[in-house]
Amino acid sequence: MTLFPLVYLDTNILIAFLEDESEKGEALRRMIAGHRRSETAPRFLTSALTFLELLVKPYRERALAAAKFYAGLRSGSYWLSVVPVSEQVLDLAAALRAARRSLKLPDAIHVATAMQAGCSHLLTQDEGINAGEPAIHPLTGVALTPAPVIRPDAPTLAAILEDLTR
Numbered sequence: 117m118t119l120f121p122l123v124y125l126d127t128n129i130l131i132a133f134l135e136d137e138s139e140k141g142e143a144l145r146r147m148i149a150g151h152r153r154s155e156t157a158p159r160f161l162t163s164a165l166t167f168l169e170l171l172v173k174p175y176r177e178r179a180l181a182a183a184k185f186y187a188g189l190r191s192g193s194y195w196l197s198v199v200p201v202s203e204q205v206l207d208l209a210a211a212l213r214a215a216r217r218s219l220k221l222p223d224a225i226h227v228a229t230a231m232q233a234g235c236s237h238l239l240t241q242d243e244g245i246n247a248g249e250p251a252i253h254p255l256t257g258v259a260l261t262p263a264p265v266i267r268p269d270a271p272t273l274a275a276i277l278e279d280l281t282r
Contacts, residue, residue, distance in 0.1 A: 120279045124230035124263060125162045125196070126240035127169040127222075132268065134185060143273040150280040151195035159280060161197040163205075163229040164190070165222060197233075205229050208253075211260055215251030220244060227262050235263045239272075 133144045151159055167190045174183035192198045208228035213219050219227070223245050230238045238245065251260040266272050 118279055118282070120236055120276050121159065122233065122235045123160050123266075123276065124226070124233070124235040124238040125160050125166075126226055126238065126242055126245065127162075127166045128241045129239050129268060130162065130166060130170060130186075130189070132241065134182060139270070140268055140273075143270060143277075144268060147273050147277045147280070148195055150277045152280070153194045155194070158192065158195050158197045160195055161199060161230070161233050161235055163226055164198055164200050165225050165229070167198070169222065199229060199233055201225060201229070202232070205232050208232060208260070211253045211255075212251065212262070214254060215260065216248050218244065219248070230263045231261070237266045238263045239266050239268060239276075241268055 129144065132141050133148060135141070136144070148160070167186060170186040171183055173179070174186065189196060190198060205225060205228045208231055209221065209224035212224045212227055213221065216224075223242060226240075227238065227245060246265055247262065252258070253260055
């Protein structure tokens with residue numbers, strides 16, 4: 117049984133994957149490199165919103181290599197699925213923000229995307245994204261149950277890598 121069947125990657129994780137030269141960045145690169153091309157489907161997922169967030173700095177600084185790398189990921193890869201921001205995601209994001217005033221709109225969209233896609237976990241460095249209190253959608257009465265939030269610490273990344281290489 118896999119412990120991490122589908123992990124949502126927040127924007128800051130993909131930035132660290134490309135730009136972080138510390139041990140954390142190296143651990144993220146090892147984790148993603150551990151995804152076998154033979155897998156039937158990608159085990160990582162993110163929102164199209166991620167690429168809006170990712171491309172701002174490279175565009176502003178004219179960092180073409182980073183911009184090209186991020187733009188190349190927009191259509192996904194063997195290890196990453198990219199899903200559009202749908203009306204259902206926007207509705208979930210609104211309900212999440214209504215329940216948690218401190219949740220910023222982009223973060224609510226990330227959490228809602230992970231929920232809509234059925235992600236097992238949401239990997240982020242953003243302390244503003246947390247499990248929060250359980251909430252109920254105000255119109256549908258459905259429980260809003262976000263994916264468990266995990267942080268990119270060494271033990272977590274090692275556990276994901278181990279799960280990927282089983």
